Amino acid sequence: MIGNTVKEFFLENEENYLIHSDNVATLTDTNNLEHALLVLTNIGYSKIPVVNKEEELVGLVSLSNVVSEMFGTESFNPERLATVQVGDVMEEDIKTIQQPFNIEKILNLLVDTNFIPVVGEQDRFQGIVTRKEILKSVNHLAHELELKYDVTAKEYVEESN
Amino acid sequence: MIGNTVKEFFLENEENYLIHSDNVATLTDTNNLEHALLVLTNIGYSKIPVVNKEEELVGLVSLSNVVSEMFGTESFNPERLATVQVGDVMEEDIKTIQQPFNIEKILNLLVDTNFIPVVGEQDRFQGIVTRKEILKSVNHLAHELELKYDVTAKEYVEESN
Structure with missing residues (x-):
């Protein structure tokens, strides 16, 4: 569980989280992969x-x-790019989120990935949430928390826990 | 300026920040770029x-x-990979950090990049600090701060500031 004050800091910027x-x-x-290579x-x-x-x-498909x-067969074979489709090489096992956002889940998923796809009903693609936007919120929290709040150690919590 | 309590949370995990x-x-x-392509x-x-x-x-050099x-000239020319060197295509204008780490600077730089190179004297390469490790600390802070500390709004701060 994330505490309420910390959560509020993240929610302040929430409207910017979804890159549409x-x-x-x-x-x-x-x-085809020729087009994919050009875009990527x-x-x-x-x-992306x-x-x-x-x-x-x-x-999701990466330049890699x-x-x-292109190099997968014995010999270097750029002609393959015209015949192979993105669907043949993409990564299909991906984690997605839905709105309304759960900050705890977003923070957790972004440890391992640069962005999280956001989907609506029937997996309709809505956009992405990126590490960049979340890290802007982290900067905001780090700079403002102790200006706006008094933060004092609780008495009965053992350090080792 | 980052407050002391927030800073302490980040410093708890500091020994893990440098990936050597x-x-x-x-x-x-x-x-040559043939080797670079293979590695990347x-x-x-x-x-990397x-x-x-x-x-x-x-x-820094990217797969991109x-x-x-390889596609830079008029025609697709994979033979160029053997003759062009990494030094010819790499990005040279890069931001680096040194030890001891400044958490404020790290948080700020990681908004725009996935990792920050760490250098010692004479730009000797020491390792990198990644978004991944910092986001682990963010998760730790988000979950623990209000368990360990009482956080109460200060009285004389106007909301709009």
Whole structure:
């Protein structure tokens, strides 16, 4: 459980947490890897969400996924890029969250990933929550907490616990 | 300024912040891009530090830097990978930190980057501090702060400030 004051600090910035799908670069599962390579080298993000034609989130794909495929056979084979689809190389086992946000879950998931996809009903892709936005809130909390609150040690808590 | 209690929470885990250079995948500025591509696709990190022969940190290189070079000329030219060096495509304008760590600076820099290189004298590469380790501390703080401390609003602070 996260304490109420700490939670409030995170909730102050909550409206900025969702980077809306309109502003997130994505690929479609039927895009070929030539297109994927172009997008992934140009946007400056190493991994992005993959949606299907119904705009449901179906996976994540990284530049590494694409390049590995290119070198995956015995010989270097760039022609493969035109015939293999994003859906064939993407990572499908992904963790997602829904709104309203649970700060505790977000903080926990972001230890291991740079962003968390947000989905609505029927896995409809809504956007992402990033480490960047959460770390802005952490900076805010770190700087403001003790300016706005008196923080005093409780008497009956043993240090070792 | 970060308050003392918040700072203490971060310092509790400080010994784990430095991932020592022995445990960080790096490339040398004279490695060719063929080698760089192999390393970057295999390690699962999209960007890693570059050192020179004196083990000084000289830059960062990403899979995107390498792939862009391969497609950089008019035509797709994988042969270039054998002749171009990491030092030719790496990012050289990088922010570093030194020990002892300044938590405020670390929190601030990690808003915009996944890891911060740590250097010693003469830019000798010592390791990295990652968002992952800092976010572990954030989780710890979020869960423990109000269990261990009474947090009460100060009386004379106006909300709007």
